[in-house]
Amino acid sequence: MDTLTATDVQTTQAVDFLPLKGTDYVEFYVGNAKQSAYYYQAAFGFELVAYAGPETGLRDRASYVLQQGKIRFVLTTSLLPESDITKHVALHGDGVKVMALWVDDARSAWEETTKRGAKSAFEPYTLEDEHGSVTLSGIYTYGETIHTFVERTNYSGPFMPGFVAKSSAVPQPTSVGLLHVDHCVGNVGWGEMNQWVKFYEDVMGFKLLLTFDDEDISTEYSALMSKVMSNGNGYVKFPINEPAEGKKKSQIEEYLDYYHTPGVQHVAIATKDIRTTVTELRRRGVEFLSVPASYYEDLAERVGAIDEDIESLKALNLLVDRDDEGYLLQIFTKPVEDRPTVFYEIIQRKGAKSFGKGNFKALFESIEREQALRGNL
Numbered sequence: 599m600d601t602l603t604a605t606d607v608q609t610t611q612a613v614d615f616l617p618l619k620g621t622d623y624v625e626f627y628v629g630n631a632k633q634s635a636y637y638y639q640a641a642f643g644f645e646l647v648a649y650a651g652p653e654t655g656l657r658d659r660a661s662y663v664l665q666q667g668k669i670r671f672v673l674t675t676s677l678l679p680e681s682d683i684t685k686h687v688a689l690h691g692d693g694v695k696v697m698a699l700w701v702d703d704a705r706s707a708w709e710e711t712t713k714r715g716a717k718s719a720f721e722p723y724t725l726e727d728e729h730g731s732v733t734l735s736g737i738y739t740y741g742e743t744i745h746t747f748v749e750r751t752n753y754s755g756p757f758m759p760g761f762v763a764k765s766s767a768v769p770q771p772t773s774v775g776l777l778h779v780d781h782c783v784g785n786v787g788w789g790e791m792n793q794w795v796k797f798y799e800d801v802m803g804f805k806l807l808l809t810f811d812d813e814d815i816s817t818e819y820s821a822l823m824s825k826v827m828s829n830g831n832g833y834v835k836f837p838i839n840e841p842a843e844g845k846k847k848s849q850i851e852e853y854l855d856y857y858h859t860p861g862v863q864h865v866a867i868a869t870k871d872i873r874t875t876v877t878e879l880r881r882r883g884v885e886f887l888s889v890p891a892s893y894y895e896d897l898a899e900r901v902g903a904i905d906e907d908i909e910s911l912k913a914l915n916l917l918v919d920r921d922d923e924g925y926l927l928q929i930f931t932k933p934v935e936d937r938p939t940v941f942y943e944i945i946q947r948k949g950a951k952s953f954g955k956g957n958f959k960a961l962f963e964s965i966e967r968e969q970a971l972r973g974n975l
């Protein structure tokens with residue numbers, strides 16, 4: 599109990615010290631940023647808004663900034679045979695390097711978090727151009743992933759100094775209705791979940807929102823455990839998964855086998871109209887996990903009255919779950935690279951603030967079928 603009290607006190611203080619305004623951007627290190635940028639534009643409906651590379655004076659890398667709603671993805675690749683980016687891609691494949699957080703004061707965010715035990719990724723520095731200034735600092739979280747703190751008071755440029763505005767050459771890169779990042783999930787190693795829960799509590803001032811143990815998240819074969827961490831205003835949510843013992847290999851273990859360190863497993867993106875969004879994503883070739891038709895047989899009974907006709911959900915393979923505050927609709931893509939690592943969740947919340955616990959079993963059985971096809975179950 600003493601420990602709990604101490605944590606509670608620290609948490610309260612940290613929330614005061616580290617106000618996060620939301621997710622600023624998610625940066626991926628990839629093998630070929632030009633082609634990844636095409637994929638996110640053509641398949642996911644992002645718009646290219648900014649670019650940095652040799653044409654803007656960078657000699658070692660190129661970055662494409664894509665936007666849709668409030669979501670900003672940065673795709674970065676190395677131009678050199680040996681660099682931190684090249685090594686990152688060699689070890690992990692394409693993956694999330696940075697979950698950037700929007701703050702009022704990047705210097706104090708870095709000072710506070712490093713004082714509280716975070717490992718620094720880089721010290722605060724300020725970039726300036728004719729559009730204003732942006733101050734950045736960074737700390738490590740799990741694996742090689744970092745949180746960059748971004749202070750962009752009065753910055754009016756396309757992304758940040760060093761980037762130029764760039765529009766898209768991809769025909770009709772129309773939005774598919776993606777609005778904002780709902781949550782970013784991390785996979786960590788055996789027995790490491792609580793260490794990272796403590797990191798988000800003690801260093802970042804987050805609170806534990808929900809816990810799922812292996813009773814909640816297990817199928818006949820495989821299991822995992824998860825805890826959901828949330829910041830003070832609830833805009834930033836980081837669930838953290840670790841594998842659990844099952845008869846066969848956990849999906850988290852499969853991820854770790856291919857990513858080689860802890861890292862981001864999925865980014866969940868909110869939409870106001872999941873049926874339109876997913877219809878359009880499917881039309882553009884995005885592949886989703888599927889659940890068997892039997893999932894829909896007792897759905898009405900399980901979730902009660904919903905606005906959507908169940909046949910229309912079944913046609914798109916959308917999942918539904920209810921909690922005390924409402925319900926949510928969700929669906930998961932297959933991994934978006936050849937390694938079975940990063941994937942996306944599309945989510946529409948209709949009151950529910952939870953994460954679809956009622957769908958875990960059907961979903962994980964679906965993931966297991968994919969694991970078996972890859973020879974990794």
Ligand code: FE2
Nearest residue numbers: 783866943953
């Ligand atoms: Fe999720």
